[in-house]
Amino acid sequence: MKSTTRGTLAAVITGVAAAVGATATPAAAVDTVPVPVPLEGVEHSLNMELPKLGGEIPLLTPGVPEGPRYVEGRLIPDRVIPQLPVSGALPGAGLRAPLPHLLGDDFDHVGVDAPASDLRTLAPGLTLDAPLTPPNPDNFGLPEPKLPQVGLLAPVLRTVPGADLGTGPGL
Known part of the structure; x- marks a missing residue:
């Protein structure tokens, strides 16, 4: 060669x-998949301008949960069922609709844009403690009874949604 x-x-x-x-x-x-709504065929068949419509579907991605942690003075580790973090986005949407112009044949538009916004969540978790204390050297190494403890770790949801409303020339 x-x-x-x-x-x-x-x-x-x-x-x-x-x-x-x-x-x-x-x-x-x-993080999101755009979803356009095709209305061009209807525009051509009706011979008029229709709104432009589209959306965004989020892709959720699970994170790595924090594992159980050893806590001094407890027999069972903390966070027996850990919280699972999930990140993604809220669904988004966009709409631009024509408005007839009052003084001529041109069209103006009104538009609503609600972009996909970041979303961070933590699933609920569980923490519990056994009804026994750790071995007590004053009691010949035997554990002592105590009241069991159970706790629910509350879910967390963090996001900041937003939207824009506007008008302007053209579609």
């Missing part, structure tokens, strides 16, 4: 690898 043929083949393989890598990388980093 000639050196020019090898160089051309290497350039083609490099270009294909770069193109495949460029298309695969952004899809893995996306």
Whole structure:
């Protein structure tokens, strides 16, 4: 094989690898999936302008829970059932509707944009303690009875939703 043929083949393989890598990388980093609502066919059949509508569906990603922790003076570790963190987004929506312009044939629009907003959650968890104390050296190494303890770790939800309402020329 000639050196020019090898160089051309290497350039083609490099270009294909770069193109495949460029298309695969952004899809893995996306938190939401856009969902357009196709209304172009209805616009053409009715011969009028219809609203532009779209949405965003979130992709939830579970995180790594904190494992049980040893606490001095307890027989059972803290957080027996750990809280599972989940991150994602609230669904988003966008709508742009035409409004007839009062003084001419042009259209203005009114638009509502509610983008997907970050969402962080923690699932409920459980913590409990046995009805016995750790071994007591004053009692010949035997544990002493005590009241059992059970606690529920409350779920957590953190987000800041927002929306924009606006008007302007064109659709």
